Amino acid sequence: MLLCCRATASPPPSPPTPSHAADPHARLRAAAARSDLPGALTAFASMPSSPSAPAAARPVLRTFTALLKLCAARADLATGRAVHAQLAARGLASESLAATALANMYAKCRRPADARRVFDRMPARDRVAWNALVAGYARNGLHEAAMEMVVRMQEEDGERPDSVTLVSVLPACANARALGACRQVHAFALRVGLDELVNVSTAILDAYCKCGAIEAARAVFDWMPVKNSVSWNAMIDGYAQNGNATEALALFKRMVKEGVDVTDATILAALQACGELGYLDEARHVHELLLRIGLKSNVSVMNALITTYSKCKRTDLAAELFNDLGNKKTRISWNAMILGFSQNGCSEDAVRLFSRMQLENVKPDSFTLVSVIPAVAEISDPMQARWVHGYSIRHHLDQDVYVLTALIDMYSKCGRVTIARGLFDSARVRHVITWNAMIHGYGSHGFGKVAVELFEEMKGTGILPNETTFLSVLAACSHAGLVDEGRRYFVSMKEDYGLEPGMEHYGTMVDLLGRAGKLDEAWLFIKDMPIQPGISVYGAMLGACKLHKNVELAEESAQRIFELGPEEGVYHVLLANIYANASKWKDVARVRTTMEKKGLQKTPGWSIIQLKNEVHTFYSGSTNHQQAKEIYARLAKLIEEIKDVGYVPDTDSIHDVEDDVKAQLLNTHSEKLAIAYGLIRTAPGTTIQIKKNLRVCNDCHNATKLISLVTGREIIMRDIQRFHHFKDGKCSCGDYW
DNA sequence: CTAGGGTTAG
Structure with missing residues (x-):
């Protein structure tokens, strides 16, 4: 036996670290290879800095660039600045190699302005220095600046962009949704032959996807003579993000079949697609696959799986995975599970898990609260509502727009519109969603006029209403009987804001006209719809017919609903009630029979x-x-x-x-x-x-x-x-x- | 000793 595990065995020989021979330069190189910043700093500390010391022992430029690279990797700004000071003391801070490494370090420590300062002090800047700045701006969300640097490097210094320039600037074009810029980069790459490089073409493809130009992306993908996993992942994710989950899954299957290496990014993209489609079986296949290739220990992947199973309405499977994570759980895991419960109507479970999260001392973030607050709203217990509000304040998250909006909605749903309004008034920042929540709150409580007034106030602030805003406004008008206002807002939606009404908007309009007794107008409105009316639209019509006792239009509406195959029995019940009101007992019996035949049941109240x-x-x-x-x-x-x-x-x-x-x-x-x-x-x-x-x-x-x-x-x-x-x-x- | 810059995912 080569190795023995018995306790009596002699300790294994320690690795050869000849402390006396310690060449600090060798030690630093070794530490850098291990990404061991403390080790590298120790080695650096043992280097003599005085000019009288032997030149070979003194730190060289390479020493500093190695340290900077380690600082950049760990985003250790303080150490990075110390290295900067050392370089400056030796008059090396503007030297091309050092300055580029410094700029890069600052960029990775999220200090693009400092990176720029270093860059501006360089007496001469080469392509690599420009590239460092482009990448630095791009990764810090300064998209326009990154693109501008690419222009300036050519105009000011006559530097031609290379492949690194392109792959650095493309994410900026992508995140800025600058399709024109993507096309320019693509054209440039074609002209100089850089498109032959996998990473360049992949970055182009990805940027096209992010700009919504999915066909252009696919054309690049299909053209690429050589693809790697990243290319496949980008394309699959592109489909998933653009709402074409079906194509995403098809491509994922082809990738597996062709034997391309599946990575964690592949799994994440595929899971996203499964979740969007609610495909449980597909999700399970992906799950099995990731177990086979040993990605089970990747927490991000497991978190994504929790989210996906939740979207497939299987919180039980999600919870199993969540529990199996044990102490590897991150805050994201907790958030995913709480959201899963919350969105599947398991409000009590969501709140319970949130409490458990506190017991285990996991710090919440705004996502945690945005996940749990709707659950509290659903339970509608004012005490719990007050508690979670206080909790948000204690954790300094109550002024986060998303949390605040969730709180406003929660108080409305607990019947406390006045408190909701108080929060709304105290908000330092208001998004469209904040206004939407408040308008909806008023509308659902029957304060239609106040809702409309608030909407008018919103328009005055310059915040643009979206589809949801109009849905809330129209519903408010409907509930308050503001027929003329509702009609005007419906027209305004498209004419003034270019927003296309969706099925729900049409349904709400039918509801508005119908409730007000304008049944014929409502019926004509349905006839004029540019999209095929769905169950919800005819359902609103049917409800109005019940209210105003119109058997004829009720029959017509019900007919359309039944053709669309509703899964609930409510419409049959409604029609039966309408017949009963009109004393048409035979018809009542007939509807009841069909309902039974179809296996539809009346939801017990x-x-x-x-x-x-x-x-x-x-x-x-x-x-x-x-x-x-x-x-x-x-x-x-x-x-x-x-x-x-x-x-x-x-x-x-x-x-x-x-x-x-x-x-x-x-x-x-x-x-x-x-x-x-x-x-x-x-x-x-x-x-x-x-x-x-x-x-x-x-x-x-x-x-x-x-x-x-x-x-x-x-x-x-x-x-x-x-x-x-x-x-x-x-x-x-x-x-x- | 030829160094310094770079693509997907959350």
Whole structure:
């Protein structure tokens, strides 16, 4: 046996480090090869600097450039500056080789201005020095400056760009989305034959992708006589980033088939494509592949896999990977998992994981909060909301625009629009998304006029509205019955801002016209749509037909919806209700039968109320609550009280049974149960907050108004579409929803 | 001793 592991064995011989023979220059070279900056500094320290010392022992230019390279690699600015001082003391700081290395060091330490200063002091600048500056600007996000340097090196010094110049400046062209510049570089490369080089062509291809010129990129890719992994990765990622995930995956498969080396970048690009398409099976294949080639220890790849499985709605698989990461987890891993839970409706899991992150002392960043805050918003517990807000402040992240916007949205969703407005007013920086969140907040709470006013104020600030802004504004107009304003904004969207309305905008417009009773106009609006109307558009029409009892147009709309094959039973239910309203019982039966045949089910309605730390869920007629008896008793009393102030049960949507049974059924709606329970459990005067999974029904809406009157309570009800604030016998929606 | 500058990914 050559090596023995027994404890009694003699220690292995130490590596040959003849300390006496220590030539500092050799030691520094060795340290540099190991990228060992401290070792290199020790070696440097043992070099004599006095001119009386033997010349061979004194540091030479090479010594300093080696140190600078190490500083650059580690972004160690302090040491880099010390080396700069040493060079300056010897009058070497402007020497071509040293200055170039210095410029490079500063650029990698994110100090492009210092790099420039060194460059400007050079008496003569060669191509390499120019290249260092181009690369320095490019990697620090100074795209225009990088491109300008390429022009100046030719004009001022007559230096012809070489391959390094091109691969340095191309990322700048790419990040500046400067397609024209990309084309110029490409043309230049063709002219001087630099396109033969794989790295040049790859950089061109990548820049084309980033500028959205995916066909041009593909043409370069297909032309390239020699490709490497980077070329393939850039092309695959180009497709993934440009929304063509299908082509990205196809190319990825070809790459594997042709035996090109798959790297971590390949995997990341392929996973991105799988996630975008929600292709679980493909994601699993990529997963298997990366296990085969041993990329499992790459945390970035595992993080991407967590994200991808989450996008495929498999948080279970994501969580498994997350747990397997053990102590290799980074903050990005936590963020990915929290976001995964948050976006898949697992709000409690998201918040729990966030708490665990605190317990394990992982510092959060703005991404963490932007992931967890929507989960808190979904849970809508004001206490938790206040806590996560305080947490954001403690970690100095509350003024991050994205965090702030998430907080505004969260407070709106917790029914606290005023607090949301306070945050909005205190914001030091506001993006479009910030305005959108606030406008949406007002709109969803029925403050349509305020939403519109805020939108007008936004236009005055010079911030350009986007598609989402208009969606919120149109929805606000719809909820507040601002028909003329809505029509004008819809036109303005395209004419003044060049924004193309999407399916949701059309749906909202139909909703706006339909709610206002302009059914014929809504129908014509659909007919005039330049895109094929989707289920959501006809769904809005159907809802309006229910509201205004128009059987004919309801049938037409439903017909189109059924042709489009809806996955939920809501539209059948809606149509059946419309027939029932018109006493067309045969038709009701027919719709019910088709619904059953298609295996579609009515979504059971539920309402929840949160008290202390418990969530109480009520279904229509449910009796399984611990305090069910009390609840029904309180409800019965409540119904008597509101009858005294004019409550008449709205039994329109119920049939087949006697009137008193109808009233009975209405009285056990989940909303009413939740409210009754809230009244029992909370002190007089407390606001009651309810969340309902469907639209609040007509009768419950009516009843709740009167409940707010007789009990003197404010009741905030969040349904699938919007918020209703009930107070003093009125609702913020003005009975218009 | 011929040094100093460079492509994908998050």
